[in-house]
Amino acid sequence: MKLQHTMTAVTVLAATLALIATGPRAEPAQDDQLVINGEEEVPTQAPAPAHLDGALGDTIYSGWLFRDPDTRAMQKDDFDNPMFLFVDAGIETWNTPDGTEGKSCADCHNAIEDSMKGVRAALPKVTEKGELWSLENFVNDCRTNRMGAEAWGWNSQEMKNMTAAIGLQSRGMPVAVAIDGEAAPFWEKGKEMYYTRYGQLEMSCANCHEDNYGNYIRSDHLSQGQINGFPLYRLKDQGAVSTHQRFVGCVRDTRGVPFEAGSQEFRELELYVASRGLGLPVETPAVRH
Amino acid sequence: MHRILALTIVVAGFGLPAMAEIAPEDVPWSEDGSVAESLTGTPGNPDEGKVIMTTNALGNCVACHAIEAMPDVPFQGDIAPQLDGAGDRWTEAQLRGIVIDAKRTFPESFMPGMYKVGPFIRPGVAYTAKPPEKPEDIKPILSAQQVEDVVAYLMTLSE
Numbered sequence: 163m164k165l166q167h168t169m170t171a172v173t174v175l176a177a178t179l180a181l182i183a184t185g186p187r188a189e190p191a192q193d194d195q196l197v198i199n200g201e202e203e204v205p206t207q208a209p210a211p212a213h214l215d216g217a218l219g220d221t222i223y224s225g226w227l228f229r230d231p232d233t234r235a236m237q238k239d240d241f242d243n244p245m246f247l248f249v250d251a252g253i254e255t256w257n258t259p260d261g262t263e264g265k266s267c268a269d270c271h272n273a274i275e276d277s278m279k280g281v282r283a284a285l286p287k288v289t290e291k292g293e294l295w296s297l298e299n300f301v302n303d304c305r306t307n308r309m310g311a312e313a314w315g316w317n318s319q320e321m322k323n324m325t326a327a328i329g330l331q332s333r334g335m336p337v338a339v340a341i342d343g344e345a346a347p348f349w350e351k352g353k354e355m356y357y358t359r360y361g362q363l364e365m366s367c368a369n370c371h372e373d374n375y376g377n378y379i380r381s382d383h384l385s386q387g388q389i390n391g392f393p394l395y396r397l398k399d400q401g402a403v404s405t406h407q408r409f410v411g412c413v414r415d416t417r418g419v420p421f422e423a424g425s426q427e428f429r430e431l432e433l434y435v436a437s438r439g440l441g442l443p444v445e446t447p448a449v450r451h
Numbered sequence: 452m453h454r455i456l457a458l459t460i461v462v463a464g465f466g467l468p469a470m471a472e473i474a475p476e477d478v479p480w481s482e483d484g485s486v487a488e489s490l491t492g493t494p495g496n497p498d499e500g501k502v503i504m505t506t507n508a509l510g511n512c513v514a515c516h517a518i519e520a521m522p523d524v525p526f527q528g529d530i531a532p533q534l535d536g537a538g539d540r541w542t543e544a545q546l547r548g549i550v551i552d553a554k555r556t557f558p559e560s561f562m563p564g565m566y567k568v569g570p571f572i573r574p575g576v577a578y579t580a581k582p583p584e585k586p587e588d589i590k591p592i593l594s595a596q597q598v599e600d601v602v603a604y605l606m607t608l609s610e
Contacts, residue, residue: 358572362563373561377530379528380511380514413580414580415578418575
């Protein structure tokens with residue numbers, strides 16, 4: 163009798179889940195707005211950049227719109243957003259001397275709110291030496307060449323703390339990477355990667371994030387795979403995730419061999435993916451599940 | 452376990468060598484992407500097929516396809532056509548071809564080849580993100596008999 167009860171409950175639960183899963187879909191949330199701390203409105207959609215030539219329709223959408231209401235709510239309040247622990251740690255490091263020169267970031271750059279405003283929105287970019295650099299490269303360049311300190315690992319906690327703290331200074335500013343001039347050859351390579359079908363499952367980024375955004379792959383609601391919120395907090399990992407870390411995960415899931423975080427290839431891909439979000443406001447540090 | 456036992460008894464009982472399986476490289480394709488010959492010679496088991504189709508680590512067909520005939524399976528995907536009625540729309544040979552390598556039927560298809568070992572771009576060993584040390588490390592997603600089991604289940608999907 164008891165067993166039968168449980169069985170019925172399980173069946174009902176399964177039926178309910180099935181109902182949820184087959185309900186109306188293909189929608190980014192239309193009835194919610196990202197207003198942070200009750201005051202700062204961050205638009206989560208923008209007109210699609212011209213270079214996409216309609217590949218994503220008229221509008222580009224933040225990944226925030228594809229997450230469930232609870233996850234969306236966490237990003238609306240900096241006290242609920244677990245990334246702010248890391249932002250605080252990053253700001254503390256900003257002010258702390260390190261390395262043989264005994265200098266802190268603040269000694270040269272002063273207040274992070276002023277000197278780093280808008281920096282993240284325009285990265286990756288081509289340096290004077292003609293190399294394509296992500297934010298992590300700039301941070302490590304200062305540490306090794308200007309402070310006499312050790313480089314941080316690309317996906318180390320220290321690095322994510324700092325990129326979150328710097329990224330926050332661009333929150334609300336539209337993604338504005340350059341894709342022409344010296345950046346063009348890197349951008350082209352990134353674009354080619356985006357449409358390459360990797361791994362045993364033979365899937366490209368575009369197969370999931372262009373052809374199928376708004377659809378469900380099993381229980382995952384596919385977004386456009388925008389990177390305007392990185393580094394972000396992933397509830398599933400209970401930690402901060404960098405842009406390249408996410409790329410690694412997505413290629414691995416095709417039964418493929420990803421490129422290394424920080425590699426030339428992933429920086430090119432980062433530039434291209436960033437350009438698919440041109441005009442979309444930076445949301446760093448976002449929350450996802 | 453049960454199956455292995457049963458098989459052993461059959462083989463022992465009749466003293467027949469099991470028919471050689473067709474390897475992924477040797478699949479006898481027709482022009483239109485269908486495969487008439489069974490990969491194993493052993494009829495597929497539709498009940499096994501159903502389990503394979505709903506198991507993440509196996510076919511995981513429901514990641515993309517909804518199947519109304521399986522109302523108890525939660526979180527069915529909506530990326531690909533609903534599979535109900537597939538047994539009416541396609542012949543067994545066509546379904547076998549679609550499951551082995553759908554790109555032979557639908558060029559550029561999003562559907563992965565389930566009995567295919569290459570050529571791929573940067574294939575890894577399953578979901579380890581590690582490159583294969585030798586070509587044999589890349590195993591087809593489904594075994595030959597699992598393909599037959601799935602085809603047998605698909606053939607039951609008629610409306």
